[in-house]
Amino acid sequence: MTGAGPSVAFVRGSALNPFETQVFAGLDGFEVRAIGESPANYEVDLVPVPVTLLAPHVNGRAVRVARRAGLPLPPPLKKAGMLRGLREAIGSADIVHAAETFIPFTDQCVEIARSIGARLVLTCWENIPFLYDDDPVMTQRKQRVRDAAAVFVAVTEPARDTLIAEGVEEDRIRVVPAALNTDRFESGHDRSFLAARAGIPADAPIVLFVGRMIREKGVIELVHAFSKVVGAAAAPHLVLVGNGPQTTRVKVAAEALGVAERVHLLEGQSYADIPRVFRSADVVVIPSLSTPYWQEQFGYVLAEAMASGRPLITTRTGSIPHVVGDAAWVVDDYDIDGLTRAIAETLTSPDVAAELGLRGRSRAVERYSVAAVAPLLAAAYEDALSR
Numbered sequence: 001m002t003g004a005g006p007s008v009a010f011v012r013g014s015a016l017n018p019f020e021t022q023v024f025a026g027l028d029g030f031e032v033r034a035i036g037e038s039p040a041n042y043e044v045d046l047v048p049v050p051v052t053l054l055a056p057h058v059n060g061r062a063v064r065v066a067r068r069a070g071l072p073l074p075p076p077l078k079k080a081g082m083l084r085g086l087r088e089a090i091g092s093a094d095i096v097h098a099a100e101t102f103i104p105f106t107d108q109c110v111e112i113a114r115s116i117g118a119r120l121v122l123t124c125w126e127n128i129p130f131l132y133d134d135d136p137v138m139t140q141r142k143q144r145v146r147d148a149a150a151v152f153v154a155v156t157e158p159a160r161d162t163l164i165a166e167g168v169e170e171d172r173i174r175v176v177p178a179a180l181n182t183d184r185f186e187s188g189h190d191r192s193f194l195a196a197r198a199g200i201p202a203d204a205p206i207v208l209f210v211g212r213m214i215r216e217k218g219v220i221e222l223v224h225a226f227s228k229v230v231g232a233a234a235a236p237h238l239v240l241v242g243n244g245p246q247t248t249r250v251k252v253a254a255e256a257l258g259v260a261e262r263v264h265l266l267e268g269q270s271y272a273d274i275p276r277v278f279r280s281a282d283v284v285v286i287p288s289l290s291t292p293y294w295q296e297q298f299g300y301v302l303a304e305a306m307a308s309g310r311p312l313i314t315t316r317t318g319s320i321p322h323v324v325g326d327a328a329w330v331v332d333d334y335d336i337d338g339l340t341r342a343i344a345e346t347l348t349s350p351d352v353a354a355e356l357g358l359r360g361r362s363r364a365v366e367r368y369s370v371a372a373v374a375p376l377l378a379a380a381y382e383d384a385l386s387r
Helices: 020-026 060-068 075-079 086-090 104-116 136-148 157-165 192-198 219-227 247-256 271-279 300-307 320-324 336-348 350-368 370-385
Strands: 007-013 031-037 051-054 095-099 119-124 151-154 173-175 206-210 237-241 263-266 283-286 312-315 329-331
Touching (some): 020 031, 020 370, 031 086, 051 086, 086 104, 095 104, 095 370, 119 136, 119 157, 151 157, 151 370, 192 206, 192 263, 206 219, 206 271, 206 300, 219 237, 271 300, 283 300, 300 320, 320 329, 336 350
Parallel strands (some): 007 095, 031 051, 095 119, 119 151, 151 173, 206 283
16 A cells, blocks of 8 residues: 555454455555454464454354354344444544455444445455345345445456345446465476475475365365376375365375375465465365355465466366466366366476466466556545545
8 A cells, every 4th residue: 555545444354364455555545454353363464554453242153153053142142243343443434345245344334334424345255146145134234235335346257246136236346356466476386395394305296275174175076186196207295285174084085095195284374485385386276166155256376376377277166267267277176087187187298287377377467466456446446435
């Protein structure tokens, strides 16, 4: 952010992170400050604008448990997901920028923005129409937020289409993709960082996954597909970087499939090190799966892999085809044999790998760099202020 101008309170709660906020480093003409939840879930010291952390009213996990059990919510739990002191933290901002129509603190922002005469801008990633509308509380909240927002920032075309399906007028929606510092995620290949961290031989190709270790990310399918890869000059190694509840299943699967010695799980990597993580890879594989309740909404790791010039293999699900275009090898989700073929050919065909890497780098710079995205966000802010 450079240059004073209208003030923006970016409210992201427990999801405040250093990757979504990269765009603010190149946003001219606006004074941005970020508001998150304490304790932080991400490295908020890497966020490029001033940060305020607020305590939540109630732990949202208690509410989710009560709702799943069909129990009525006592009054104290009705504020779950909202932030203490949010009105004071927002202050006299000209723009309140929150996220999604169904998040409690976004509903909280509606009244705050109205009371101070600020414009409400909403970033929306969700690409499944009418999600959560089986809950009347959620339906009412989503409608309040839709009515109040001046401008919606849809991260992808499917997110835009979801908003339209739910009744948002098209002229209130701007498609503004997530932004990435493509100078940090520069093109290159050097296995040494991950080889040293995981104890991998220097000549061994590295197949890389980065993301949450959850069922929807397809990590078990990836281990299965990897176990069937043959033909590389040296036996490849699979590195999975991330945290989550599927780590035990990954270890069990790797042992059962006979590849445990070549499957490595690395947890707790700093976002400052992620560019070196990607440059270590011979191929990046992000095999996300569609479910009735979730589809890949953008996939920051897709943009990061492309910006790093690494060949990318992913799946035809959610917003992924819109994000990667022709800059990745795309297979159907749940297609283990297709995933195996893609990994094997990328590892054994230098021309294929090089072409994918070049296409990815070009797409990342043209579509997702801070220089490309910041003017689009500035235009969305100007639009909101004009309404």
